[in-house]
Amino acid sequence: MDKPIIAITMGDAGGIGPEIIVKLFKRQDIFNHCVPVVIGDEKILKKAEKDLQTGVHIDKVDRIDTLTNKAGRMPCLDLNILPNDLPKGEVSASAGDAAFRFIEKAVELANLGKINGICTAPLNKEALHKGGHLYPGHTEILADLTDTDDFxxxxxxxxxxxxxxxxxxxxxxxxxxxxxxxxxxxxxxxxxxxxxxxxxxxxxxxxxxxxxxxxxxxxxxxxxxxxxxxxxxxxxxxxxxxxxxxxxxxxxxxxxxxxxxxxxxxxxxxxxxxxxxLGLDNGVNITVGLPIIRTSVDHGTAFDIAGKGVASEDSLIEALLQAAELAGTNVK
The missing domain is CATH 3.40.718.10 (Isopropylmalate Dehydrogenase)
Incomplete structure (x- = not known):
C-alpha cells in the first residue's frame, strides 16, 4: 500500500473512545493520509454510531491485508470481549481488561509487520488495574509488550x-x-x-x-x-x-x-x-523508542460526558495524522 496502515485501539469502552472514533470516520481527509483500522468491539461501536447517527458503516474484518479505504466506512477487527450491557461513565474491570487486549492485539499485528503505527484512544488506569493489568498507562504497556527499555x-x-x-x-x-x-x-x-x-x-x-x-x-x-x-x-x-x-x-x-x-x-x-x-487540541503525545510508532490523544476517558455525544474528536484526528506522518508504509 502507498499509505500507512494505522491501528486505532478503542481504549476504555465506558469512556468517550467509541464515540470519538465513530466521529473520526466521518472525516474524508483522514483517508487521504492513511488506511485506518479499529481494534475494538463491533457491538460497542455500532451502539455509539446508533446514538450519534453519523451514517458511518462499521465493517467487521478478519484480516488486515484486505482493508478497504473509504470515507464513512470503518473497518473493525472485532475482539468481541465486552458485555452488551457495559455501562457508560463508570470504572469497569471488563472495560479495563478489554482496553489492554486491544493494545495487545495491535502490538501482535505490529510484530507481524501488518500495521505501520498505533493510535490509542484513552484508557482508564483504575479500570485497567481492576482488569488485572497493573501498569501506569499505555506507554508502559507498550514498552513491556515490545521489550523496550529505553523510550x-x-x-x-x-x-x-x-x-x-x-x-x-x-x-x-x-x-x-x-x-x-x-x-x-x-x-x-x-x-x-x-x-x-x-x-x-x-x-x-x-x-x-x-x-x-x-x-x-x-x-x-x-x-x-x-x-x-x-x-x-x-x-x-x-x-x-x-x-x-x-x-x-x-x-x-x-x-x-x-x-x-x-x-x-x-x-x-x-x-x-x-x-x-500553541493549543490544547493541537498537541499529540507520541512514544518514541518503541519498534513501532505510537500516538495518543491528549485527554482522558472523560467519564463525565461519555455517551452524551458532545466529546470532540479533534485530538484523535491530530493523533491519527501524526501517526500517519511518522510511520513508514512497508507492511507484510
Missing part, C-alpha cells in the same frame, strides 16, 4: 516537536536523572524518529538546564558542560545534526520559525509549556 515522550503540534529527557518527576529529581548517556539516547531517538518520517537529516536543537543555558558557568553548577555537551559531541560524531545547549526561552521560538525540526527538552514543563501555548 521517551515526544509532543507534536502544528509547527513544533519536542522530545523529553525526563518527564513525570520533580524538578530536583529531573536534574539528578539527566546525564550525558540519557541525553545522547534521547537525541538519537529524535533523529531516528524523524528520519523514519522522511526527514533525511533532521535539525535538532537541545535546551540547557539553567537560565541562559548556564552562560558559561554564570548560572548553575556546570550542568550543561557535564550532562549535555558530551552527549551533543557524541551525537555529532555519529553524523547527527544537533546543536546546543541553547537557552530554552529562545530555542522554542527558533524552532517554530523553522530553524529546527525538533527540540530536546530537559524536563516536563520546559517542553510541555510551549506545546500547550
Amino acid at each position: 521517551a515522550m515526544m509532543l507534536s503540534a502544528t509547527n513544533l516537536k519536542v522530545i523529553h529527557v525526563t518527564t513525570h518527576v520533580g524538578l530536583l529529581e529531573a536534574v539528578r536523572r539527566i546525564d550525558d548517556n540519557r541525553v545522547y539516547s534521547v537525541v538519537k531517538m529524535a533523529h531516528e524518529t524523524l528520519v523514519r518520517a522522511g526527514i533525511s537529516q533532521p535539525k535538532i536543537g537541545v535546551c540547557g538546564i539553567n537560565p541562559h543555558a548556564g552562560e558559561n558557568g554564570l548560572f548553575g553548577e556546570g550542568e550543561e558542560e557535564e550532562k549535555i555537551v558530551p552527549a551533543i559531541e557524541r551525537a555529532r560524531s555519529g553524523g547527527i545534526e544537533v546543536t546546543g545547549p541553547f537557552p530554552a526561552d529562545t530555542l522554542f521560538f527558533r524552532a517554530t520559525r523553522g530553524d529546527f525540526d525538533i527540540v530536546v527538552a530537559m524536563y516536563h514543563d520546559q517542553g510541555h509549556g510551549p506545546i500547550k501555548v
Whole structure:
C-alpha cells in the first residue's frame, strides 16, 4: 500500500473512545493520509454510531491485508470481549481488561509487520488495574509488550516537536536523572524518529538546564558542560545534526520559525509549556523508542460526558495524522 496502515485501539469502552472514533470516520481527509483500522468491539461501536447517527458503516474484518479505504466506512477487527450491557461513565474491570487486549492485539499485528503505527484512544488506569493489568498507562504497556527499555515522550503540534529527557518527576529529581548517556539516547531517538518520517537529516536543537543555558558557568553548577555537551559531541560524531545547549526561552521560538525540526527538552514543563501555548487540541503525545510508532490523544476517558455525544474528536484526528506522518508504509 502507498499509505500507512494505522491501528486505532478503542481504549476504555465506558469512556468517550467509541464515540470519538465513530466521529473520526466521518472525516474524508483522514483517508487521504492513511488506511485506518479499529481494534475494538463491533457491538460497542455500532451502539455509539446508533446514538450519534453519523451514517458511518462499521465493517467487521478478519484480516488486515484486505482493508478497504473509504470515507464513512470503518473497518473493525472485532475482539468481541465486552458485555452488551457495559455501562457508560463508570470504572469497569471488563472495560479495563478489554482496553489492554486491544493494545495487545495491535502490538501482535505490529510484530507481524501488518500495521505501520498505533493510535490509542484513552484508557482508564483504575479500570485497567481492576482488569488485572497493573501498569501506569499505555506507554508502559507498550514498552513491556515490545521489550523496550529505553523510550521517551515526544509532543507534536502544528509547527513544533519536542522530545523529553525526563518527564513525570520533580524538578530536583529531573536534574539528578539527566546525564550525558540519557541525553545522547534521547537525541538519537529524535533523529531516528524523524528520519523514519522522511526527514533525511533532521535539525535538532537541545535546551540547557539553567537560565541562559548556564552562560558559561554564570548560572548553575556546570550542568550543561557535564550532562549535555558530551552527549551533543557524541551525537555529532555519529553524523547527527544537533546543536546546543541553547537557552530554552529562545530555542522554542527558533524552532517554530523553522530553524529546527525538533527540540530536546530537559524536563516536563520546559517542553510541555510551549506545546500547550500553541493549543490544547493541537498537541499529540507520541512514544518514541518503541519498534513501532505510537500516538495518543491528549485527554482522558472523560467519564463525565461519555455517551452524551458532545466529546470532540479533534485530538484523535491530530493523533491519527501524526501517526500517519511518522510511520513508514512497508507492511507484510
